[in-house]
Amino acid sequence: MKCRYCKAEIPEGELYCKKCGREVQIVPDYNPLEEMLTAQIQLDGNEQESELDQYINQKRRNNNRTGQSAGRNTGSTGRGAGRNTGRSASRTAANTTGRRMTVNTTGQMLTEKERRKRQSARAARKKALRRKRRIVLLIMAAIVVLAGAGFYVVYQNSYNGIMKKAQKATQSKDYTTAEAYYKQAISKNTKKADAYTGLADVYLSQDKTDEGTTLFEEAVSKQSGNVELYKACMDFYLKSDQNMKIPELLDSVSDSMLEKLNDYVVDEPKFSLEDSTTYDDVQKLLLTADKDTIYYTTDGTDPDLTSTKYTSEGIQISEGETTIKAIAVNKKGVPSSISKKVYTVEFPVEDAPAVSPSTGQYEEAVQIEVKVPEGYTAYYTTDGTDPTTASTKYTGPIDMPKGETLFKVVLVNGKGRMSGITTRNYMYDNQ
Incomplete structure (x- = not known):
């Protein structure tokens, strides 16, 4: 580094x-924290600086008085000569004291002792500054550590922290601990669905399906507007093979909520036949559902995913009364509500059966014959009572009994429907 005044080389430090005695100007890098601390140190050193300035000023006054006295002793009458003599005397006095003088950048004369005092003061200030820096850094580090520790404690007791511990316990199959953590998380925030899901899964892993079901059903009953909780409940139904509970749950929600749960809403299958009329012949019923699978029953029981799977061949509705119940199930396994129709098919019933011979009195042996159409069975009586399916079954011609006989016969089809009754009154006397 070179002196800015005389260009002489100045050693580091x-x-x-x-050469010229001028003070070296050092411009440090700007640092706001250092500037703040330096200002504080300068305030602390004001008193010491004041004493040093007083000493320097006193030396100047002494030098000036010495110069003036020497000028007067020469007897010079000229002001210029007096000043020259004063300067000479001042330099002589300075040299005789044995103290070397230096000049700073402001032109002030400093002795070697004064210069060292200033250097010592600056060194002390720098040392104090470094010490304060270290203290500030230590304080900042302590604050960071304490903040981190505080954050860790807060996180561990927060909803997310508790959930993380619950999930970890679940993964390690420590279900007792996991159950406790999930319950704690629910108490922290009753609206978060994932805590209910986690606890229900723990129940499911222990074959406690009923407890998981109760957990969700109680929760949704208290939070009828919590969409995520409803979704979590229905997902649990799917996981626990309780699919048919989904449409039951959806039946209890409002229309606005139903729109938000649209992914779980499946339209009922459509029937090709109405059940408001009675059919007189066998019918073929077709069911349709948009891209969904249809399951149905014909015995009046509620269908589920184990019931008969519908095919494009349709369902045959035979004579009599038939109850068809059907559901549509989407790809996620979510079923629709049950759609139900009751069909009635009644075949036309034959008129009263034809019987021969006709009513009359007979003297010779005669057989009674009944014409039985295909698909029917004939039942008869000979004592005048109306025949039923519990009466004597007609299997072929019957010998006419002796005496007076009131013969009655009826036809019954495969569905138990009876025709009208045919009555004949016979009198057989073979004398």
Whole structure:
């Protein structure tokens, strides 16, 4: 580094130029924290600086008085000569004291002792500054550590922290601990669905399906507007093979909520036949559902995913009364509500059966014959009572009994429907 005044080389660390005696100007990098601390140190050193300035000013006054006295003793009458003599005397006095003088950047004369005092003061200030820096850094580090520890404690007791511990316990199959953590998380935030899901899964892993079901059903009953909780409940139904509970749950929600749960809403299958009329012949019923699978029953029981799977061949509705119940199930396994129709098919019933011979009195043996159409069975009586399916079954011609006989016969089809009754009154006397 070179002196800005005399261009002489200045060794590293020197504060004054040895050639011209001027102070070296060092411009440090700007640091807001350092500036703040330096200002504080400067305030602390004001008192010491004041004493040093007083000493320097006193030396100046002494030098000036010495110069003036020497000028007067020469007897010079000229002001210029007096000043020259004063300067000479001042320099002589300075040299005789044995103290070397230096000049700072402001032109002030400093002795070697004064210069060292200033250097010592600056060194002390720098040392104090470094010490304060270390203290500030230590304080900042302590704050960071304490903040981190505080955050960790807060996180561990927060909803997310508790959930993380619950999930970890679940993964390690420590279900007792996991159950406790999930319950704690629910108490922290009753609206978060994932805590209910986690606890229900723990129940499911222990074959406690009923407890998981109760957990969700109680929760949704208290939070009828919690969409995520409803979704979590229905997902649990799917996982626990309780699919048919989904449409039951959806039946209890409002229309606005139903729109938000649209992914779980499946339209009922459509029937090709109405059940408001009675059919007189066998019918073929077709069911349709948009891209969904249909399951149905014909015995009046509620269908589920184990019931008969519908095919494009349709369902045959035979004579009599038939109850068809059907559901549509989407790809996720979500079923629709049950759609039900009751069909009635009644075949036309034959008129009263034809019987021969006709009513009359007979003297010779005669057989009674009944014409039975295909698909029917004939039942008869000979004592005048109306025949039923519990009466004597007609299997072929019957010998006419002796005496008076009131013969009655009826036809019954495969569905138990009876025709009208045919009555004949016979009198057989073979004398």
